[in-house]
Amino acid sequence: MNTLNPAESAVHPASEPATVLIWDAPVRVMHWLLALSFAGAWLSAESERLHLVHITFGYTMAGLVVARLLWGLVGSAPARFTSFVRRPAAALAYLRSLLAGRAEHHSGHNPAGGWAIVALLGLIAATAALGWATEIEALPGWLDEAHEVAANALMVVVVVHLAGVVVGSLAHGENLVRAMVTGRKRGRASEAIQRARPWLAGLILISVVSFWVLQWQSAPEPSAVSARALHDNDDDDD
Ligand code: HEM
Ligand code: HEM
Numbered sequence: 001m002n003t004l005n006p007a008e009s010a011v012h013p014a015s016e017p018a019t020v021l022i023w024d025a026p027v028r029v030m031h032w033l034l035a036l037s038f039a040g041a042w043l044s045a046e047s048e049r050l051h052l053v054h055i056t057f058g059y060t061m062a063g064l065v066v067a068r069l070l071w072g073l074v075g076s077a078p079a080r081f082t083s084f085v086r087r088p089a090a091a092l093a094y095l096r097s098l099l100a101g102r103a104e105h106h107s108g109h110n111p112a113g114g115w116a117i118v119a120l121l122g123l124i125a126a127t128a129a130l131g132w133a134t135e136i137e138a139l140p141g142w143l144d145e146a147h148e149v150a151a152n153a154l155m156v157v158v159v160v161h162l163a164g165v166v167v168g169s170l171a172h173g174e175n176l177v178r179a180m181v182t183g184r185k186r187g188r189a190s191e192a193i194q195r196a197r198p199w200l201a202g203l204i205l206i207s208v209v210s211f212w213v214l215q216w217q218s219a220p221e222p223s224a225v226s227a228r229a230l231h232d233n234d235d236d237d238d
Contacts, residue, residue: 019184020192022107024076025201030068031180033208034124037061038158045151049222055135056215060208062128065121067204076193078108085118086111103171107187110168116161123154 041057044050072081090111097104104110109117130147133139139146169176172186179185183196 018186018189020107020187020189021183021196022078022185022187022191022193023180023183024079024193025183025196025198026067026071026075026204027079028180028183029201029204030064030071033205034061034064034068037064038124038154042151042155052215052219055131056212058128058131060211061124063208063211064204065124065128068121076195076197078191078193081118084109084111084114086114088115091115098167098171103168105172105174105186107185107191113164113168116157116164119157120154120161123150123157126150127154 037057037060041054041061044054044057047054071079077083091114094104094106094111098112127147127150130139130143130150133143134147165176168174174186176185
């Protein structure tokens with residue numbers, strides 16, 4: 001059980017509620033790299049000149065999703081899918097409690113947030129795979145727009161995710177964004193994870209930055225890119 005009832009939170013009425021370590025360092029690093037890469041992929045999406053930047057962020061997101069899926073199987077308890085992917089009925093019950101103004105507190109992800117995370121990870125994988133298929137021109141004509149459609153669906157779920165973070169923070173009087181930075185949330189000592197595993201987070205960060213550096217080094221000279229853009233424009237004129 002990971003809900004706190006009012007009686008328990010009233011044990012220390014005068015003091016700040018106790019916080020414990022819930023999110024390990026790999027979860028936090030993967031999250032912020034995902035958020036950064038999403039912004040990067042989105043901002044570079046329309047530019048021919050920034051195409052390598054776009055696909056670099058896209059592949060980074062694909063790699064992070066694979067890493068997060070593995071971590072969801074073997075990682076610390078709150079990071080595991082078994083701890084936060086609950087029956088849809090549990091998600092509905094949580095949303096009802098939220099609407100009634102007495103939202104159940106969860107030290108990990110709440111059951112509605114859990115489904116948003118599944119949607120985010122699934123849509124990232126689909127968007128990246130369709131982007132790659134567009135890149136190698138493997139899609140039949142009727143699927144031309146599929147990458148863009150998936151990217152737009154992902155943007156919708158990201159907006160829902162951000163709204164959920166704001167609503168959840170207000171409903172529980174707990175800054176969830178700060179918790180995703182520090183790893184600490186309100187909870188019982190028995191719910192705390194024992195190890196933050198910063199070395200694994202460091203390894204993930206080094207792998208991602210090394211990939212970015214390799215991509216940067218493989219980038220064509222700017223003159224070659226503008227020549228390609230010119231050539232593409234010539235083709236358009238034909
Ligand atoms: C500045 C923008 C963002 C903020 C402030 C933010 C904040 C958060 C917070 C506070 C959580 C934890 C929610 C909880 O306590 O249950 C979370 C989880 C998550 N967010 Fe975001 N988020 C942002 C952008 C994104 C983007 C762009 C994506 C993906 C495209 C994303 C994907 C996820 C995922 C997959 C999780 C689950 C974390 C895990 O268990 O690994 N977030 N986010
Ligand atoms: C998962 C993260 C990704 C996001 C959020 C994303 C998003 C987008 C968006 C919004 C566009 C603009 C569509 C338009 O208005 O024309 C676009 C275009 C494109 N992206 Fe991505 N993308 C991602 C990953 C990738 C990857 C991994 C590749 C290739 C390996 C890729 C290849 C392309 C190509 C070739 C285009 C131009 C063709 C088109 O318009 O469909 N993208 N992407």
